[in-house]
Amino acid sequence: MNEAELRQQMVDLARSMFDRGYATGGAGNLSLKLPNGHFLATPTGSSFGRLVAEDLSVVDKDGNHLSGKRPSKEVAFHLAIYEKDPNCNAIVHLHSTYLTALSCLENLDPSNAIKAFTPYYVMRVGELPVVPYYRPGSPHIAEDLAKLAGKYRAFLLANHGPIITGSDFLDAVDNAEELEETAKLFFLLANKPTRYLTDDEVTDLKGRGK
Numbered sequence: 001m002n003e004a005e006l007r008q009q010m011v012d013l014a015r016s017m018f019d020r021g022y023a024t025g026g027a028g029n030l031s032l033k034l035p036n037g038h039f040l041a042t043p044t045g046s047s048f049g050r051l052v053a054e055d056l057s058v059v060d061k062d063g064n065h066l067s068g069k070r071p072s073k074e075v076a077f078h079l080a081i082y083e084k085d086p087n088c089n090a091i092v093h094l095h096s097t098y099l100t101a102l103s104c105l106e107n108l109d110p111s112n113a114i115k116a117f118t119p120y121y122v123m124r125v126g127e128l129p130v131v132p133y134y135r136p137g138s139p140h141i142a143e144d145l146a147k148l149a150g151k152y153r154a155f156l157l158a159n160h161g162p163i164i165t166g167s168d169f170l171d172a173v174d175n176a177e178e179l180e181e182t183a184k185l186f187f188l189l190a191n192k193p194t195r196y197l198t199d200d201e202v203t204d205l206k207g208r209g210k
Protein backbone atom coordinates (compact mmCIF):
# COMPACT_ATOMS: atom_id res chain seq x y z
CA MET A 1 0.00 0.00 0.00
CA ASN A 2 1.24 3.53 -0.73
CA GLU A 3 1.18 6.37 1.80
CA ALA A 4 -2.19 7.75 0.65
CA GLU A 5 -3.80 4.29 1.00
CA LEU A 6 -2.21 3.77 4.44
CA ARG A 7 -3.50 7.18 5.62
CA GLN A 8 -7.01 6.29 4.45
CA GLN A 9 -6.78 2.84 6.08
CA MET A 10 -5.87 4.45 9.43
CA VAL A 11 -8.79 6.89 9.18
CA ASP A 12 -11.28 4.16 8.16
CA LEU A 13 -10.28 1.53 10.76
CA ALA A 14 -10.02 4.12 13.55
CA ARG A 15 -13.56 5.25 12.70
CA SER A 16 -14.72 1.63 12.71
CA MET A 17 -13.16 1.05 16.16
CA PHE A 18 -14.76 4.27 17.43
CA ASP A 19 -18.17 3.32 16.06
CA ARG A 20 -18.00 -0.06 17.79
CA GLY A 21 -16.94 1.37 21.17
CA TYR A 22 -13.27 0.38 21.22
CA ALA A 23 -12.32 4.04 21.63
CA THR A 24 -14.08 7.00 23.25
CA GLY A 25 -13.29 10.70 23.59
CA GLY A 26 -9.70 11.50 22.62
CA ALA A 27 -8.20 8.41 24.24
CA GLY A 28 -5.78 6.03 22.56
CA ASN A 29 -3.38 6.44 19.66
CA LEU A 30 -2.33 4.64 16.49
CA SER A 31 0.78 4.40 14.35
CA LEU A 32 2.15 2.55 11.34
CA LYS A 33 5.41 2.32 9.47
CA LEU A 34 5.42 4.14 6.11
CA PRO A 35 7.15 2.75 2.99
CA ASN A 36 9.87 5.47 3.31
CA GLY A 37 10.77 4.42 6.87
CA HIS A 38 8.96 7.30 8.59
CA PHE A 39 5.96 6.71 10.87
CA LEU A 40 2.35 7.86 10.57
CA ALA A 41 0.71 8.57 13.96
CA THR A 42 -2.53 10.01 15.27
CA PRO A 43 -2.33 13.65 16.40
CA THR A 44 -2.45 14.24 20.16
CA GLY A 45 -5.96 14.61 21.54
CA SER A 46 -7.64 13.33 18.38
CA SER A 47 -10.80 11.24 18.38
CA PHE A 48 -10.67 7.95 16.48
CA GLY A 49 -14.07 8.89 15.09
CA ARG A 50 -12.93 12.11 13.41
CA LEU A 51 -9.40 11.59 12.03
CA VAL A 52 -8.52 13.46 8.82
CA ALA A 53 -6.02 11.75 6.46
CA GLU A 54 -4.05 14.95 5.68
CA ASP A 55 -3.81 15.95 9.37
CA LEU A 56 -2.17 12.69 10.53
CA SER A 57 1.30 13.25 12.03
CA VAL A 58 4.51 12.03 10.44
CA VAL A 59 7.60 11.48 12.62
CA ASP A 60 11.02 9.98 11.95
CA LYS A 61 12.53 7.13 13.97
CA ASP A 62 13.95 9.65 16.50
CA GLY A 63 10.56 11.25 17.08
CA ASN A 64 11.22 14.42 15.08
CA HIS A 65 7.89 15.87 13.90
CA LEU A 66 8.05 16.11 10.10
CA SER A 67 4.49 16.99 9.04
CA GLY A 68 0.82 17.02 10.01
CA LYS A 69 -0.59 17.98 13.41
CA ARG A 70 1.38 17.58 16.66
CA PRO A 71 1.81 13.82 17.24
CA SER A 72 0.49 11.74 20.13
CA LYS A 73 2.28 12.27 23.44
CA GLU A 74 2.90 8.49 23.38
CA VAL A 75 4.86 8.52 20.12
CA ALA A 76 8.06 7.70 22.05
CA PHE A 77 6.70 4.34 23.20
CA HIS A 78 5.52 3.51 19.68
CA LEU A 79 9.03 4.24 18.36
CA ALA A 80 10.65 2.18 21.13
CA ILE A 81 8.63 -0.85 20.03
CA TYR A 82 9.42 -0.37 16.30
CA GLU A 83 13.12 -0.11 17.12
CA LYS A 84 13.19 -3.39 19.03
CA ASP A 85 10.67 -5.41 16.99
CA PRO A 86 11.42 -5.68 13.25
CA ASN A 87 8.19 -7.66 12.69
CA CYS A 88 6.05 -4.82 14.04
CA ASN A 89 4.74 -2.47 11.35
CA ALA A 90 1.72 -1.04 13.17
CA ILE A 91 0.64 -0.28 16.76
CA VAL A 92 -2.78 0.24 18.36
CA HIS A 93 -3.08 1.74 21.86
CA LEU A 94 -6.57 1.75 23.37
CA HIS A 95 -8.37 2.56 26.61
CA SER A 96 -10.94 -0.10 25.70
CA THR A 97 -13.36 -1.05 28.46
CA TYR A 98 -12.44 -4.61 29.41
CA LEU A 99 -8.68 -4.40 28.92
CA THR A 100 -8.56 -1.15 30.88
CA ALA A 101 -10.64 -2.73 33.66
CA LEU A 102 -8.18 -5.64 33.65
CA SER A 103 -5.25 -3.18 33.85
CA CYS A 104 -6.69 -1.83 37.13
CA LEU A 105 -6.80 -5.18 38.94
CA GLU A 106 -4.41 -5.83 41.79
CA ASN A 107 -2.09 -8.84 41.75
CA LEU A 108 -1.87 -9.26 37.98
CA ASP A 109 0.88 -11.66 36.91
CA PRO A 110 3.41 -9.12 35.52
CA SER A 111 4.67 -11.67 32.99
CA ASN A 112 1.17 -12.48 31.64
CA ALA A 113 -2.07 -10.77 32.68
CA ILE A 114 -4.30 -13.31 30.83
CA LYS A 115 -3.60 -17.03 31.10
CA ALA A 116 -4.80 -18.68 27.87
CA PHE A 117 -8.30 -20.17 27.77
CA THR A 118 -9.04 -19.80 24.02
CA PRO A 119 -6.89 -20.65 20.96
CA TYR A 120 -7.26 -17.33 19.13
CA TYR A 121 -5.78 -15.45 22.09
CA VAL A 122 -2.73 -17.71 21.83
CA MET A 123 -2.56 -17.43 18.02
CA ARG A 124 -2.87 -13.63 17.89
CA VAL A 125 -1.34 -12.44 21.15
CA GLY A 126 0.10 -15.27 23.27
CA GLU A 127 1.13 -13.49 26.44
CA LEU A 128 0.27 -10.10 27.89
CA PRO A 129 3.10 -8.66 30.05
CA VAL A 130 2.24 -5.76 32.37
CA VAL A 131 4.12 -2.43 32.42
CA PRO A 132 3.86 -0.71 35.84
CA TYR A 133 1.78 2.48 36.12
CA TYR A 134 3.36 5.68 34.81
CA ARG A 135 1.47 8.85 33.87
CA PRO A 136 0.39 8.99 30.20
CA GLY A 137 3.24 10.38 28.12
CA SER A 138 5.91 9.42 30.66
CA PRO A 139 9.26 8.47 29.07
CA HIS A 140 9.38 5.53 31.49
CA ILE A 141 6.72 3.75 29.40
CA ALA A 142 9.08 3.73 26.40
CA GLU A 143 12.02 2.64 28.59
CA ASP A 144 10.12 -0.35 29.99
CA LEU A 145 8.65 -1.32 26.60
CA ALA A 146 12.11 -1.27 25.02
CA LYS A 147 13.00 -4.18 27.31
CA LEU A 148 9.90 -6.21 26.34
CA ALA A 149 9.43 -5.38 22.64
CA GLY A 150 10.33 -8.11 20.19
CA LYS A 151 9.49 -10.80 22.75
CA TYR A 152 5.74 -10.08 22.99
CA ARG A 153 2.99 -8.93 20.60
CA ALA A 154 0.95 -6.94 23.13
CA PHE A 155 1.45 -5.18 26.46
CA LEU A 156 -0.82 -3.95 29.25
CA LEU A 157 -0.08 -0.57 30.86
CA ALA A 158 -1.21 -0.82 34.49
CA ASN A 159 -4.17 1.44 35.33
CA HIS A 160 -4.18 2.67 31.72
CA GLY A 161 -4.81 0.23 28.85
CA PRO A 162 -3.38 -2.09 26.19
CA ILE A 163 -0.78 -1.69 23.43
CA ILE A 164 -1.13 -4.13 20.53
CA THR A 165 1.32 -4.67 17.64
CA GLY A 166 0.75 -6.12 14.16
CA SER A 167 2.52 -7.07 10.96
CA ASP A 168 0.43 -4.35 9.30
CA PHE A 169 -2.30 -1.98 10.46
CA LEU A 170 -5.18 -4.35 9.73
CA ASP A 171 -3.40 -7.13 11.64
CA ALA A 172 -2.83 -4.82 14.64
CA VAL A 173 -6.53 -3.85 14.69
CA ASP A 174 -7.63 -7.51 14.43
CA ASN A 175 -5.24 -8.43 17.25
CA ALA A 176 -6.61 -5.57 19.36
CA GLU A 177 -10.20 -6.71 18.84
CA GLU A 178 -9.29 -10.31 19.72
CA LEU A 179 -7.51 -9.15 22.88
CA GLU A 180 -10.40 -6.92 24.00
CA GLU A 181 -12.81 -9.83 23.46
CA THR A 182 -10.52 -12.09 25.49
CA ALA A 183 -10.57 -9.59 28.37
CA LYS A 184 -14.38 -9.47 28.18
CA LEU A 185 -14.49 -13.27 28.44
CA PHE A 186 -12.03 -13.10 31.34
CA PHE A 187 -14.55 -11.02 33.30
CA LEU A 188 -17.51 -13.19 32.21
CA LEU A 189 -15.64 -16.21 33.57
CA ALA A 190 -14.60 -14.55 36.85
CA ASN A 191 -15.28 -16.82 39.83
CA LYS A 192 -16.40 -19.67 37.52
CA PRO A 193 -14.34 -22.84 37.40
CA THR A 194 -12.44 -22.44 34.13
CA ARG A 195 -10.53 -24.97 32.06
CA TYR A 196 -7.38 -23.18 30.90
CA LEU A 197 -5.50 -24.50 27.88
CA THR A 198 -2.75 -26.87 28.93
CA ASP A 199 0.93 -26.08 28.24
CA ASP A 200 0.89 -28.72 25.48
CA GLU A 201 -2.20 -27.18 23.87
CA VAL A 202 -0.58 -23.71 23.98
CA THR A 203 2.67 -25.04 22.50
CA ASP A 204 0.72 -26.77 19.70
CA LEU A 205 -0.95 -23.46 18.74
CA LYS A 206 2.22 -21.33 18.76
CA GLY A 207 3.85 -20.90 15.38
CA ARG A 208 0.83 -22.18 13.46
CA GLY A 209 -0.26 -18.72 12.31
CA LYS A 210 -3.78 -17.40 12.46
Ligand SMILES: O=C(CO)COP(=O)(O)O
Residues within 6 Å of the ligand: 026, 027, 028, 029, 042, 043, 044, 045, 046, 071, 072, 073, 074, 093, 095, 136, 137
Ligand atom coordinates in the same frame (compact mmCIF):
# COMPACT_ATOMS: atom_id res chain seq x y z
O1 LIG B 1 -4.09 7.48 25.16
C1 LIG B 1 -3.51 8.54 25.26
C2 LIG B 1 -2.42 8.74 26.25
O2 LIG B 1 -1.99 7.51 26.76
C3 LIG B 1 -3.91 9.68 24.39
O3 LIG B 1 -2.83 10.55 24.20
P1 LIG B 1 -2.67 11.31 22.82
O4 LIG B 1 -4.00 11.98 22.54
O5 LIG B 1 -1.55 12.30 23.02
O6 LIG B 1 -2.35 10.27 21.78
Ligand SMILES: [Zn+2]
Residues within 6 Å of the ligand: 027, 028, 029, 093, 094, 095, 136, 160, 161
Ligand atom coordinates in the same frame (compact mmCIF):
# COMPACT_ATOMS: atom_id res chain seq x y z
ZN1 LIG C 1 -3.42 5.97 26.71
